[in-house]
Amino acid sequence: MERFSRRAPPYHVWISTAVSGAAFPRDLKGYELYRCAFQLAGFDINLVLNDYALDLRRLDARYGQSIDALPRPRGLLVRDGGRAGIAVQFDRPAGQAPALRVRFRPRDDSAAHELVVVDRSDVRAGRPIAWAPAGQAADGKVCYQVGVETGYAVMYEPWSCLPLRDAAR
Structure with missing residues (x-):
């Protein structure tokens, strides 16, 4: 969430507000639920997931060998x-x-x-x-x-x- 961390209040407040709003569809499950919640809060979940994957690659490069050992x-x-x-x-x-x-x-x-x-x-x-x-x-x-x-x-x-x-x- 570093991509969106410059926003105030914290991203989880934006997402909670979106989910609790009357416009949020109540029949969603799984990825669709998360995608809709992030989208209504003004976040692109695909960018968040991409950032997460890149962070994992950096962690693997830094710590992977020591963890494997x-x-x-x-x-x-x-x-x-x-x-x-x-x-x-x-x-x-x-x-x-x-x-x-x-x-x-x-x-x-x-x-x-x-x-x-x-x-x-x-x-x-x-x-x-x-x-x-x-x-x-x-x-x-x-x-x-x-x-x-x-x-x-x-x-x-x-x-x-x-x-x-x-x-x-």
């Missing part, structure tokens, strides 16, 4: 008595132990406010284990996302949801 964490669902956790292992030697973050959510479709981040772990059999807080295992499964602190951001792997019945003990 990071060891990729993988989670293994484990159980110990009544609790469930994620044992973290890496696809290659991690060198100095990186700072880990494991995010849990109760369901596949949980809202952002339901996420719980665990940044501490026990070590068992040479692997760190982040234990899921109470209430984070619902519908017989644990949904988690493993991340590694890089110094400038936490890089998270995609979400996984695994059935508790398949947990290692």
